[in-house]
Amino acid sequence: xxxxxSGQSIAVLGAAxxxxxxxxxxxxxVGIAGKSxxxxxxxxxxxxxxxxxxxxxxxxxxxxxxxxxxLIMVNTGLLGANVTISVATGWSFFGAGLPIGIAGLVSGxxxxxxxxxxxxxxxxSPDNFxxxxxxxxxxxxxxxxxxxxxxxxxxxxxxx
Amino acid sequence: xxxxxxxxxxxxxxxxxxxxxxxxxxxxxxxxISTENTHESLDASKEENFVQRTxxxxxxxxxxxxxxxxxxxxxxLIVVDYxxxxxxxxxxxxxxxxxxxxxxxxxSRLKAENDAANEFKKSLLPWEGLTGKLSTISKSKFxxxxxxxxxxxxxxxxxxxxxxxxxxxxxxxxTTDSQAVLIANWKDDDAxxxxxxxxxxxxxxxxxxxxxxxxxxxxxKDTLVAANQKVIAETEAHLKEWAKQxxxxxxxxxxxxxxxxxxxxxVQTTVxxxxxxxxxxxxxxxxxxxxxKSATDTFDYEFVDPEEGENAxxxxxxxxxxxxxxxxxxxxxxxxxxxxxPNPVMSLWYWVIFGIxxxxxxxxxxxxxxxxxxxxxxxxxxxFGKLINVFFLGSITTTIWGVVxxxxxxxxxxxxIWFVPQDDPITMLLFTLIxxxxxxxxxxxxxxxxxxxxxxxxxxxxxxxxxxxxxxxxSLTLSQFCANxxxxxxxIPPIVMTVGEIIALVGIAIILFTAGRKAKxxxxxxxxLKGVYNITSYLSDVLSYARILALAMSTAIIGxxxxxxxxxxxxxxxxxxxFSIIVYVIGHIFNMAMGLLSAYVHDSRLxxxxxxxxxxxxxxxxxxxxxxxxxxxxEIKDGK
Numbered sequence: 001x002x003x004x005x006s007g008q009s010i011a012v013l014g015a016a017x018x019x020x021x022x023x024x025x026x027x028x029x030v031g032i033a034g035k036s037x038x039x040x041x042x043x044x045x046x047x048x049x050x051x052x053x054x055x056x057x058x059x060x061x062x063x064x065x066x067x068x069x070x071l072i073m074v075n076t077g078l079l080g081a082n083v084t085i086s087v088a089t090g091w092s093f094f095g096a097g098l099p100i101g102i103a104g105l106v107s108g109x110x111x112x113x114x115x116x117x118x119x120x121x122x123x124x125s126p127d128n129f130x131x132x133x134x135x136x137x138x139x140x141x142x143x144x145x146x147x148x149x150x151x152x153x154x155x156x157x158x159x160x
Numbered sequence: 161x162x163x164x165x166x167x168x169x170x171x172x173x174x175x176x177x178x179x180x181x182x183x184x185x186x187x188x189x190x191x192x193i194s195t196e197n198t199h200e201s202l203d204a205s206k207e208e209n210f211v212q213r214t215x216x217x218x219x220x221x222x223x224x225x226x227x228x229x230x231x232x233x234x235x236x237l238i239v240v241d242y243x244x245x246x247x248x249x250x251x252x253x254x255x256x257x258x259x260x261x262x263x264x265x266x267x268s269r270l271k272a273e274n275d276a277a278n279e280f281k282k283s284l285l286p287w288e289g290l291t292g293k294l295s296t297i298s299k300s301k302f303x304x305x306x307x308x309x310x311x312x313x314x315x316x317x318x319x320x321x322x323x324x325x326x327x328x329x330x331x332x333x334x335t336t337d338s339q340a341v342l343i344a345n346w347k348d349d350d351a352x353x354x355x356x357x358x359x360x361x362x363x364x365x366x367x368x369x370x371x372x373x374x375x376x377x378x379x380x381k382d383t384l385v386a387a388n389q390k391v392i393a394e395t396e397a398h399l400k401e402w403a404k405q406x407x408x409x410x411x412x413x414x415x416x417x418x419x420x421x422x423x424x425x426x427v428q429t430t431v432x433x434x435x436x437x438x439x440x441x442x443x444x445x446x447x448x449x450x451x452x453k454s455a456t457d458t459f460d461y462e463f464v465d466p467e468e469g470e471n472a473x474x475x476x477x478x479x480x481x482x483x484x485x486x487x488x489x490x491x492x493x494x495x496x497x498x499x500x501x502p503n504p505v506m507s508l509w510y511w512v513i514f515g516i517x518x519x520x521x522x523x524x525x526x527x528x529x530x531x532x533x534x535x536x537x538x539x540x541x542x543x544f545g546k547l548i549n550v551f552f553l554g555s556i557t558t559t560i561w562g563v564v565x566x567x568x569x570x571x572x573x574x575x576x577i578w579f580v581p582q583d584d585p586i587t588m589l590l591f592t593l594i595x596x597x598x599x600x601x602x603x604x605x606x607x608x609x610x611x612x613x614x615x616x617x618x619x620x621x622x623x624x625x626x627x628x629x630x631x632x633x634x635s636l637t638l639s640q641f642c643a644n645x646x647x648x649x650x651x652i653p654p655i656v657m658t659v660g661e662i663i664a665l666v667g668i669a670i671i672l673f674t675a676g677r678k679a680k681x682x683x684x685x686x687x688x689l690k691g692v693y694n695i696t697s698y699l700s701d702v703l704s705y706a707r708i709l710a711l712a713m714s715t716a717i718i719g720x721x722x723x724x725x726x727x728x729x730x731x732x733x734x735x736x737x738x739f740s741i742i743v744y745v746i747g748h749i750f751n752m753a754m755g756l757l758s759a760y761v762h763d764s765r766l767x768x769x770x771x772x773x774x775x776x777x778x779x780x781x782x783x784x785x786x787x788x789x790x791x792x793x794x795e796i797k798d799g800k
Contacts, residue, residue, distance in 0.1 A: 053757065056754075056757065057757075057761070059754075060754070060758060063714060063718065063754065064710075064714060066718075066721075067713075067714050067717050067718060067721075070717065070721050071717065079724070130491040130764070131491065133761055134491075134761070134764060134765055134768060137761045137762060137765050138765070138769075140762075141704065141707065144706070144707045144710045144711075145703075145706070147710050147714070148589075148706050148707075148709065148710050151585055151710070151713060152585060152586070152589070155585050155586075
């Protein structure tokens with residue numbers, strides 16, 4: 001089924017996966033954290049600001065995926081510039097989109113769970129808000145590494 | 161840095177107790193501590209009660225406040241004279257609080273009453289068709305009357321049974337799921353026929369046995385609800401009036417909080433004297449003595465050094481720059497007396513790394529103006545004020561790195577000075593890893609200095625300096641390998657690599673031969689190997705700094721994408737331009753907010769895990785002196 005695909009369409013698949021998978025991860029993660037935050041807000045509405053920050057933390061994966069997708073689009077000429085992409089290069093871009101896509105999906109979900117726990121922590125003792133935030137941020141490291149690999153790959157792929 | 165503390169032991173006459181405590185609270189330098197046999201100096205239950213009541217009342221009047229103009233909301237500061245603040249007249253606010261509480265109770269009571277009335281009305285609705293007085297529905301000599309509901313689902317079956325029914329039956333109103341029915345029956349047949357009705361779901365209910373019709377009952381409730389509404393409206397109007405005095409309640413709340421803190425200070429008492437102990441910074445002895453002198457002439461005091469093993473608080477004094485970063489360290493752990501205060505060094509790293517993560521002139525300027533506005537107008541205090549200062553200072557490095565990387569709201573309006581990270585990610589990656597090597601080495605050197613000071617210089621060399629050698633030597637050894645990845649591919653003189661290799665090997669040798677020095681027998685060899693194996697954890701520590709690249713680039717590229725999106729919709733005249741401005745403004749605000757959150761969190765993380773992991777333990781007691789406590793009041797004029 002791949003014979004008739006141009007290099008560019010394969011690259012599009014890569015960009016789509018990067019944005020979609022990481023976006024799903026963030027959506028699930030923010031959703032998990034949101035449920036927890038809503039519960040805590042019902043008892044302690046004054047913590048809303050802090051809870052919102054914790055809920056937003058798993059949202060970065062989606063941004064990273066979006067970022068990688070835009071970089072692929074820019075480098076493959078989907079946004080104006082006129083470049084021809086060979087099938088092999090297309091597959092390279094496809095591969096380059098995967099690290100942030102997959103790492104973003106999984107880390108987004110698990111960061112959401114950590115954020116939910118941090119929200120409960122904040123609900124019980126608001127002073128420990130930053131500790132919870134740090135614990136949640138540790139999960140994001142792996143999405144950042146995924147993004148890093150994706151970026152380095154995207155910039156490393158030679159385009160004619 | 162950590163400043164020494166001394167313990168104040170003070171004896172005053174009982175009659176002077178409150179005056180002296182007030183003076184100490186005002187000077188705000190003494191952390192009164194509880195010892196054996198101490199108790200709360202004075203009874204604070206009345207004031208505590210007031211604090212709770214004021215907070216309740218404030219939440220009651222909150223919805224009734226007049227809408228402040230945005231300008232007033234930010235610029236209105238509550239300033240109180242010290243004299244007024246510590247001599248509160250509790251009668252007037254007490255009166256107001258009582259009124260507000262009564263109003264609140266009245267409103268909730270009447271609302272509950274109305275709810276009950278409406279509920280009752282609703283339950284009567286199906287029976288509206290009954291024209292007679294309800295008391296007439298009862299047994300007579302030959303008949304029985306039943307009222308009740310049939311589920312709508314079973315109405316058909318009910319009507320089947322009705323065909324053979326000898327009594328009278330009247331269908332009344334319906335609720336959402338059942339039909340109200342009145343059944344008049346002959347007494348003799350009643351039991352068996354009612355059983356039949358009950359098998360198809362008839363549920364008998366009792367209507368109130370009063371001398372009124374349903375309509376009368378309902379209109380009675382209507383009158384009650386209307387009357388209650390009127391009272392509620394009147395009470396709310398009062399609340400609106402009292403809400404204007406919100407400020408006096410706020411001040412009173414803070415006054416009571418301050419008095420509570422004062423009265424809760426732990427002391428020991430005899431018949432005529434009061435004894436208290438507290439920690440002070442050594443440099444403030446004179447100030448404290450003067451404060452006591454201003455309150456009384458009759459007192460005796462002594463300053464003693466903390467004893468060995470005593471849990472003395474750790475007081476910090478840093479310059480104007482580093483002190484702002486103290487809350488960041490305290491969130492991790494407050495230093496102990498054996499630690500070195502990490503704030504002076506950490507603050508510099510935090511400041512620089514924050515700037516690289518944000519790195520945009522536009523965002524830097526907005527952050528600068530925004531935090532400056534908050535500082536000048538809202539005058540934040542405490543740890544929130546310090547956080548604002550961190551962002552304020554961070555805006556400077558953000559701007560500087562923005563100039564270096566040529567990023568102005570995500571566009572390169574002015575050519576970059578050094579390089580553009582998104583065009584040249586490898587250079588940026590290497591740059592961030594070099595920052596990591598320096599940051600980690602700095603942490604190791606801090607630990608080494610601490611060990612030298614505490615008289616374990618060999619530990620410092622074996623465990624810390626060895627790793628600095630490995631980190632630096634390893635980086636030099638890899639320099640040509642890394643240089644080849646750069647776009648310019650510079651040639652590094654081979655001597656650098658040779659020196660690097662030697663340094664790294666010396667470091668590894670030290671670790672191999674000394675890491676197992678505390679173990680016995682074969683453990684010495686295993687310990688050495690385990691020590692060298694630690695290189696993997698250092699590798700992951702260094703790589704962790706690559707997050708700086710990822711965050712810097714995500715801020716820059718999302719800014720760039722927002723510019724592109726704004727440009728795309730800006731094609732058509734007028735509408736396009738309006739949309740493009742909206743996209744531009746919202747996009748950049750969003751990007752800046754996310755960038756700020758990420759920079760704050762990940763910069764903290766680099767300090768906590770990578771940097772503090774190398775030298776800092778923490779877990780000490782914070783120095784929290786007895787001071788004036790205020791939350792709503794913005795400023796207390798000393799009025800000396």
